[in-house]
Amino acid sequence: MESITLNYELVLEAQDRLRKRVRHTELISSNHFSRQLGYPLLLKCENLQTTGAFKLRGAMNFMTARDRSGLAQGVTAASAGNHAQGVAYAADLLGVPAKIFMPESTPPQKVQATRDLGAEVVLTGANFDESFAAAQADSNQHGTVFIHPFDDPLVMAGQGTIGLEILKDLPDVANLLVPIGGGGLLAGIATAIKEHNPQVRIIGVESAAAPCMFRAVHDNAIAEVPLGTTIADGIAVKKAGQITTPIIQNLVDDLVLVEEEEIALAIVALLEKSKLLVEGAGAVPLAALLNGRAKGIRGKTVCLLSGGNIDVRTLALVVERGLLAAGRYLKLRIEMQDTPGALAHLATDLAEAKANIHDITHDRRTKGLVMGTTAVQLLLETRGQEHAHEVLGLLAKRGYSVTTEQ
Template sequence: MLTIDKVYNANSVLKNVVRKTDLIEAKNIPCDNRIYLKTENLQLTGSFKIRGSYYKISKLSEEEKEHGIIASSAGNHAQGVALSAQRADIPCTICMPDSAPISKVEATKGYGANVVLVEGAYDDSYDKADALCKENGYTFIHPYDDEDVIAGQGTIALEILDQLDDIDAIVVPIGGGGLISGIAFTIKSLNPDIKVYGVQATKAASMYESIAQDEQLTIDSVNTFADGIAVKHPGDHTFALVKQYVDDIFTVSEDEIAAAILTLMEKQKLVVEGAGAVAVAATMFNKLPIQDKNVVCVLSGGNIDVNIIDRVMTRGLLLSGRKTSFTIALTDKPGQLLGVSKVISENGGNVVTIDYDNGDPDMDINACFLKVTVETRNHEHIEKIKHDLEAKGFKIVQERV
C-alpha cells in the first residue's frame, strides 16, 4: 500500500544515491506564470527513473535478486534499472522497443544489461518482458505501475517542497503515470492546496483519454518523438492515483514540444528530451487555468536522441516565429530576386535558402516561383516583412509557419 511513510523511506534510501536536483527560476521563458524548473534531466542516467528503480530493487528479497531482474522501457527506466542492478550485482535483462533512440539502447548496455529489442512501441516490449519473466522466473521491475517505484518518484515532491516555500502548482509529464502519481500523492498528502497538473503528448494521450472517459483505455497507436511518454495504456495503480490526486491533464502538440525544447536550450542552457519538455510546453502555451502563479515544471529527462535535434530545432524555430519561408509568384525577369532580397534585408531578416522554379505547368510561360527561407525574430517580424513585400508588389502565394 502506498503511504507517505513509504515515500519518506524511499527518500532516506535514495539520499546518498541520487542527486537532489536543482530547482531554478526561469525568468526568460514567456508565459502567464512564474516558472521554476525541477531539473531531473540532470539526474543520474539523465532522468528521474533512477529514483523509482533503485528504491524498488532495494526492497527485493535475496531470492528475488537471485532470479535476476527484467524490465521493459523506452529508454530511461532501462538505464535506471540497469545502473541499479549493476550496483547491486544483479543480472539484468531489459526489453526495449526497436524504435528507442540508439543513445538510450547503448547507454543501457553500458550499464551491463542484456538488451532485447522488440518490434513496435513500449507496450510491445512490455508484453515481451512479461513473457520472458514467466518463462525464466525473472523478477519484474515495472516502470510505473508499482507502489515502490511510485514512492521513489514521490521523493521529487519532497525535494520541491524543501526548495520552494510558495508553490501554487506543479506540472508533470505523464506516460504510464508513475511520476505524476508519486508527486501528486506526496503533494496532496502534505499540502493539498497545491495544484498538480499532468501533461501528455496529443499523439500519445492514453491517460488523458482514460480520465476523460473514466475508464482505462488502450489507444490504437502512439506517434510522438517524446518516446519517454509514448504509452498506449495507463497502469492500474497509476490510473487510480491520477484520478484521485491530479487536478487536471492537458495535451501538447509535437510543435509545442519542439518549441519548449528550443526555448529551454536557448534561454536556460538546458538540454531536455521530448518527454522532459511537455510540462514547459503546456506552461509556455498557456494551457493551465491559472495566471501569475508560481509554477514548478518537472523536466523529467534529458536523453534526447542527437539524430533528431536538428529536426526538433527547425520545428521549434518555425513555431516561435524564428524561421519562415515564403513562396512568391514573380514575372521571370532580371532584378526580381534583388528586389525581394532588398525588402527582407532592410527589415533585418536573414535569407538562408532560395529555391527557383519556372517549370510548373500551371504557371504562365514568363512566370516563376521563388521560395525564400528567412531567419526572423518573431511572428511580428514575419508580418512586417510580408507587409513590405506585398507593398512592393510581390505576391506571396504560400507561407510556411
C-alpha cells in the same frame, strides 16, 4: 514479495533508500519565465539526474527494496529509453544482470547508453507495447524479476521522492506541473505532496497525441487510446496504469493536454532562456504554462523537467520546428517572372526587410507554372512573428505572389 500499497510512508522509505544513490536535483528559479508568466516559476531539473531522467529513482527503489537473493536470476524491463537506463544503472550498481527490451525504432544513442551501463539489450517490436509484451514473456520464461515502468507501488514511491525534495526546497510551493505517461511519476509525487500539504495544486500534463490518462480520468474507464506521432516519446503510452489511475483521480487537481508545436517551442525556450536541454516529455509542463493550458495559476509554481535524453538528430528537427512555430524561420514560395535580375531584386527587397536568406531554391520546372515564370522557395531567418509579418507585408507591397509553407 507480499502485496504492498502506495502511501506516504512508502515514499519516505524510498527516500531513505535513495538518499546516497540518486541525485537530489536542483530547483532553479527562472527569472525570464517568471517575468513572462507574471508569477514565480521554478524548474525542478530531473534532466540533470544521474541517468538524465527521473526513472532511475523508481528502478533503484524497486531493486533495493527487495532481498538481494530474489534478484539473483536478474531483472527484465521494457523501455523506449529512460526506464531502460534507470534499470541498467541500478542493476550495474547492485551487481544484478539486466535484460532490457526496446522497440526496434529506438534511437541508437539510447540503445548504446543502455548497453554502456552493462545491460543486455534486445531490440524487438514496432512500439513500446510490443516490446513490453516480449519482455514479460521472457521474464516469465527465465524466472527473472520484471520491473514495470510505472504501474508498481515501489516504482511510484521512488518517483515520489521528487515531491519530498520540492517540499524541502520550496515549502510554500503553490502549484506543481508534472508530465504524464502511464502515471507512475504523477501518482508518486501527488501521494507525497498531498499528504504533506493538500493545498498544493497539482496539474498533470500530457501530449494531445497520446492522451491515455486524460481519457481514463475523464471517461472514468481505462482503455487503449490510439497514439499519434509525438516528440514527447517518453510519455507516449497507449493505456494508463491500473494502479496509477485511481490515485491520480483522487489526488490530482487537473489534467491538461498540449500540442506538438507547443512542446517544440518549450524545448527551444528552455535551451535559449535557461540553458537547459530537455526532451519532449520533460518540456510539456512548461508548454502548458506558456500556452495558457493550465488556468488560474497564482503563487510559486514548479515545472518538473522530467528528463533530458534527446538524441542529436531529433533535437535538430525539434529546434527547427520550434523556430518555425515561433516565426523565427519563415518558409515561403514565391512565383515571379523569370527574367535577368529578378532574383537579385528579390534579394534586395529581403535585405531591406532585414530578413536573412538561410536557404533558397530556384525552380523553373514545377508543374503548373506559367511559361516565363519561376518558383523560388525560401527559408528565411527572422526575429520572430512580428518581424515575419513585416517581411510578408513588404513582399506583398512589392507585388510578389507569396505562399507561406509549414
